[in-house]
Amino acid sequence: xxxxxxxxxxxxxxxxxxxxxxxxxxxxxxxxxxxxxxxxxxxxxxxxxxxxxxxxxxxxxxxxxxxxxxxxxxxxxxxxxxxxxxxxxxxxxxxxxxxxxxxxxxxxxxxxxxxxxxxxxxxxxxxxxxxxxxxxxxxxxxxxxxxxxxxxxxxxxxxxxxxxxxxxxxxxxxxxxxxxxxxxxxxxxxxxxxxxxxxxxxxxxxxx
Numbered sequence: 001x002x003x004x005x006x007x008x009x010x011x012x013x014x015x016x017x018x019x020x021x022x023x024x025x026x027x028x029x030x031x032x033x034x035x036x037x038x039x040x041x042x043x044x045x046x047x048x049x050x051x052x053x054x055x056x057x058x059x060x061x062x063x064x065x066x067x068x069x070x071x072x073x074x075x076x077x078x079x080x081x082x083x084x085x086x087x088x089x090x091x092x093x094x095x096x097x098x099x100x101x102x103x104x105x106x107x108x109x110x111x112x113x114x115x116x117x118x119x120x121x122x123x124x125x126x127x128x129x130x131x132x133x134x135x136x137x138x139x140x141x142x143x144x145x146x147x148x149x150x151x152x153x154x155x156x157x158x159x160x161x162x163x164x165x166x167x168x169x170x171x172x173x174x175x176x177x178x179x180x181x182x183x184x185x186x187x188x189x190x191x192x193x194x195x196x197x198x199x200x201x202x203x204x205x206x207x208x
Contacts, residue, residue, distance in 0.1 A: 008117065009074040009141045009149065011092055011178065013049070014100055014110035015039035016068050017061070024052055031055040034091070035063065037071065039111045047111065047180045049198065052076075053094040061097070068100040075113060075178055075200070077149045088150060090198040092178065111177040113200055115151060116208075117141035118171050125164035135160040139174065139200075153200040163205060175204040 021033040032052055039047045051071070061067055073094040080089045121138040128134065135155045140148045153174060155163045166172065179201050185193045 008115065009076075009143065010114045011071070011073050011075050012112045013037060013039055013071040013073075013092070013178075014068070015049075015071075016066050017063055018048070018066055021058070021063055033058065037069075037092075041111075047178070048196075049178055049180060050091045051094050052091045053097065057094060057097050061099075069097050070100050072096040074143070075115075075149065075151055076143075077151060088152070090151070109177070111179075113174075113176055113178050115139055115141050115153075115174040115200065116171070117151070117174075119163075119166055119168050120150065122168055123164050123166060125160060133157055133160040135164045137163055137166075139172070151200055152197075153202055155202040155205065159202055159205055162207075163202075166207060171208040173206045173208055174200065174202050176200050176202040 015037040018036050018038045021035045024032045024034045026032065032054055035051050035053060037049050037051055039049065041047065051073075061069070071092070071094055073092050073096070075090060076093045077088055077090050079086045081087075117139040118141075119137055120140040123135050123137040125133070125135045133156065137153050137155070139151045139153055141151060142148050153176070163172070177200070179199060181197045181199065183195055183197060185195055187193055
């Protein structure tokens, strides 16, 4: 795969910072924190997305006031050892943040993402009991220093039929939104654990 510019992975968000910041890691004396951004959908529900942000970008913000902000960044992934197995963790790495003084939170699309990458796992097509067509796929998007982000995506309807026919290694461009989705996992002792998954919901896709 050829090296790509950061423009192969672009996220723009407008939403409300919620909860407290949590220390994540430090690189060359610069601290990074994890916080959550609440973003409205067209329906009466919200996506709550994890952000990784430098302490230097947070310097002028009072998190306790839950400010409404505009954000530009990238959707990144890393592996983390959790409960005896490796898990793919997604986070939005923030490059720029500013107060939403123009009230962009009320615009039509406060949650947008563009990805230019490669299919790295055979797409999985299925139909729901109500006949809705869905295809799950995993996209590898290159970034600097020979690293790649592995991003789960989901397509619907005719887009689902289209991407289901693509092959591992095919290059595709995706437009959509980053969403949070709650699900339940049944444990060995019979208990049910509620968890949250993050993925890209595809609205437009092109095979390059």
